[in-house]
Amino acid sequence: MHVQHLEKRYGANAPAIFSDISFTINRGEFVCMIGHSGCGKSTILNILAGLEHPTTGHVSMNGHHVTQPGLERGVVFQGHALMPWLTVAQNVALAVRARYPGMNKADVTQKVLHYLTMVNLQDAQHKRPSELSGGMRQRVGIARAFSTTPDMLLMDEPFGALDALTRGVIQEELLRICAKTGQTVFMITHDVDEAILLADRLILMSNGPQAHIAEIVENPLPRNRVRTSIHHQPGFYDLRNHLVDFLVRRSALASQTSH
Numbered sequence: 001m002h003v004q005h006l007e008k009r010y011g012a013n014a015p016a017i018f019s020d021i022s023f024t025i026n027r028g029e030f031v032c033m034i035g036h037s038g039c040g041k042s043t044i045l046n047i048l049a050g051l052e053h054p055t056t057g058h059v060s061m062n063g064h065h066v067t068q069p070g071l072e073r074g075v076v077f078q079g080h081a082l083m084p085w086l087t088v089a090q091n092v093a094l095a096v097r098a099r100y101p102g103m104n105k106a107d108v109t110q111k112v113l114h115y116l117t118m119v120n121l122q123d124a125q126h127k128r129p130s131e132l133s134g135g136m137r138q139r140v141g142i143a144r145a146f147s148t149t150p151d152m153l154l155m156d157e158p159f160g161a162l163d164a165l166t167r168g169v170i171q172e173e174l175l176r177i178c179a180k181t182g183q184t185v186f187m188i189t190h191d192v193d194e195a196i197l198l199a200d201r202l203i204l205m206s207n208g209p210q211a212h213i214a215e216i217v218e219n220p221l222p223r224n225r226v227r228t229s230i231h232h233q234p235g236f237y238d239l240r241n242h243l244v245d246f247l248v249r250r251s252a253l254a255s256q257t258s259h
């Protein structure tokens with residue numbers, strides 16, 4: 001996916017929320033975007049999803065301009081966006097059938113159960129979203145996105161509402177899936193440790209308004225990262241300090257110098 005010179009303004013005379021946002025996401029790569037609230041991360045993700053349009057600039061994937069949502073791009077939102085009248089299993093099945101129209105019923109059911117088990121919701125498959133906690137609903141949204149095996153997974157703070165234990169399990173599952181399938185991912189997170197564990201590359205945004213990309217950092221830690229031992233790996237604390245220092249100090253400086 002190529003992202004070129006994105007700028008977003010709400011109103012002709014309004015200041016840009018962000019400008020000149022350009023980056024590439026290579027096939028099989030896991031890219032995280034980090035930045036303070038309001039710098040436009042969700043808006044950028046929505047543009048990559050085709051749900052919003054930039055004021056200027058464009059996004060292309062597999063040689064086509066992204067202008068609308070597509071099944072080859074799976075989105076996990078902060079809010080889960082489930083159909084309230086369908087059960088958990090039916091919500092996931094709906095997505096699987098949309099993505100694979102010819103798949104037989106038994107295969108759909110098996111796929112649904114596989115991804116619900118991944119997020120530990122196999123026992124809740126016949127419940128409706130209103131009967132679930134917020135974290136459980138979020139896990140259904142994650143299972144639904146994974147179940148469609150999209151070319152690119154777009155995730156806007158997908159684990160923010162989860163308890164630490166579930167979060168860890170799903171992070172590890174995500175790493176496993178990515179290693180196995182070469183899944184391409186663009187993810188927004190506020191969590192520095194999560195970004196270091198998951199991302200091959202980190203895009204650091206300056207503060208808004210008129211936010212821009214302050215820095216793109218390659219993760220120097222090798223790809224076989226493991227959550228429980230990553231902090232013992234050489235280079236972990238250097239990277240962590242660099243990111244925390246950016247968020248605490250340099251993100252605001254980067255924004256001032258751009259004005």
Ligand SMILES: Nc1ncnc2c1ncn2[C@@H]1O[C@H](COP(=O)(O)OP(=O)(O)OP(=O)(O)O)[C@@H](O)[C@H]1O
Nearest residue numbers: 010017035036037038039040041042043044208209
């Ligand atoms: N429809 C809209 N009209 C006007 N301003 C908007 C609209 N949507 C978003 N904004 C503004 O654009 C800016 C960026 O919003 P966005 O949600 O993309 O930021 P974010 O970095 O994802 O924040 P957070 O981390 O809090 O989710 C904010 O200042 C927001 O108020």
